[in-house]
Amino acid sequence: MAARIETASSQSLSLPLATRLTTAVVSLFLGAFLIYGVGLAQSDALHDSAHDTRHSYGFPCH
Amino acid sequence: MLVRYLLATLVAGLFAGILVTPAMYLRTVPLILHAETFEDAAGGHDHGSAEAGAAHSHAAGEAHEEEQGAELPFGRLGNTILANLVAGAGFALALGGVALLLGKRITACNGIYWGLAGFFVFALSPSLGLAPELPAMPAADLGERQLWWVATVLLSAIGLYLIALRPEIWAKVMGLVLIALPHLYGAPQPDDLSSPVPAVLASEYAVASLATNLFMWAVLGVALGWMLQRYAVAELEG
Numbered sequence: 001m002a003a004r005i006e007t008a009s010s011q012s013l014s015l016p017l018a019t020r021l022t023t024a025v026v027s028l029f030l031g032a033f034l035i036y037g038v039g040l041a042q043s044d045a046l047h048d049s050a051h052d053t054r055h056s057y058g059f060p061c062h
Numbered sequence: 063m064l065v066r067y068l069l070a071t072l073v074a075g076l077f078a079g080i081l082v083t084p085a086m087y088l089r090t091v092p093l094i095l096h097a098e099t100f101e102d103a104a105g106g107h108d109h110g111s112a113e114a115g116a117a118h119s120h121a122a123g124e125a126h127e128e129e130q131g132a133e134l135p136f137g138r139l140g141n142t143i144l145a146n147l148v149a150g151a152g153f154a155l156a157l158g159g160v161a162l163l164l165g166k167r168i169t170a171c172n173g174i175y176w177g178l179a180g181f182f183v184f185a186l187s188p189s190l191g192l193a194p195e196l197p198a199m200p201a202a203d204l205g206e207r208q209l210w211w212v213a214t215v216l217l218s219a220i221g222l223y224l225i226a227l228r229p230e231i232w233a234k235v236m237g238l239v240l241i242a243l244p245h246l247y248g249a250p251q252p253d254d255l256s257s258p259v260p261a262v263l264a265s266e267y268a269v270a271s272l273a274t275n276l277f278m279w280a281v282l283g284v285a286l287g288w289m290l291q292r293y294a295v296a297e298l299e300g
Contacts, residue, residue: 011166011167011169011172012165012166012167013162013165013166013167013298014299015165015298015299017165019064020064020162020163020165021163022063023063023064023067023068023159023162024159024160024162024163025159025163026063026068026159027067027068027071027155027156027158027159027162028155028156028159028160028163030152030155031151031152031153031154031155031156031157031158031159032152032156033152034148034149034151034152034155035149035152035153035156037148037152038145038148038149038152039149040208040211040212042204042205044131044132045132045133045134048131048132048133048141049133049134049141049144049145050141050142050145050148050149051094051133051141051142052086052090052091052094052138052141052142052145053086053142053145053146053149054145055090055094055194055195055196055197055271056082056086056090056091056094056194056271056274056275057149057184057185057271057275058185058188058189058192058193058194058195058271058272058275059211060192060195060201060204060207060208060210060211061195061197061201061204062195062197062201062204
């Protein structure tokens with residue numbers, strides 16, 4: 001029982017949401033921006049540079 | 063701002079991005095190059111019915127010629143490495159951001175599960191509707207496919223959260239419904255399925271793409287957990 005509680009608490013963060021929120025939102029937006037640029041942006045320069053990456057990851061292409 | 067958390071995430075993403083490059087050159091890139099010979103044989107730019115699509119990005123119709131394209135000047139391998147680094151960083155930031163938002167700790171031990179979750183959300187689920195696609199294969203309008211792809215990724219992520227991290231039975235049912243929804247709706251499909259690319263090549267490619275994705279996400283999940291445990295623990299417990 002004690003071990004199970006230990007496991008559960010070690011999987012969760014004790015930091016309050018207010019402390020985590022800024023970093024989490026920045027991380028999510030930056031991540032989405034990078035994924036959009038590599039995988040989805042309809043720009044010839046970005047498409048041609050990331051061509052093999054887009055196909056390999058299975059992004060919609062062409 | 064948890065700077066060490068962000069930096070550790072970035073390093074894990076770049077690491078996965080570097081490792082996935084040789085994995086791509088093992089299977090997916092040779093198959094892409096092979097398929098491009100059929101693209102040329104079919105008259106240069108036969109992208110199926112999508113060519114006529116209004117939202118198609120290749121306005122000049124020749125932007126796709128690899129040698130004369132608008133790509134960055136680092137060569138094909140260099141550009142792919144660069145794109146993989148950016149993609150790895152992007153996927154890592156998304157995964158780390160979600161974990162932070164949910165108040166969950168990614169460790170070296172549970173990192174593999176976070177990686178598998180990313181694989182399911184970004185690769186497996188979208189591939190059920192839009193199979194990994196080779197150059198010269200027929201495809202529906204690009205804008206519509208991208209919209210379906212983004213919607214599927216978001217719904218799969220929310221659905222997986224409801225199933226894996228919420229104890230309530232309604233949440234698990236709701237999660238299954240959200241994951242199934244884009245597939246019941248159906249991905250945009252081309253009107254004409256005839257393709258200059260041999261079927262064997264296409265099926266080999268679908269498996270190769272998913273396997274490469276699985277490798278990248280497994281590496282990313284474990285690396286992310288390891289990096290966060292090693293370099294961001296003080297910040298997370300502060």
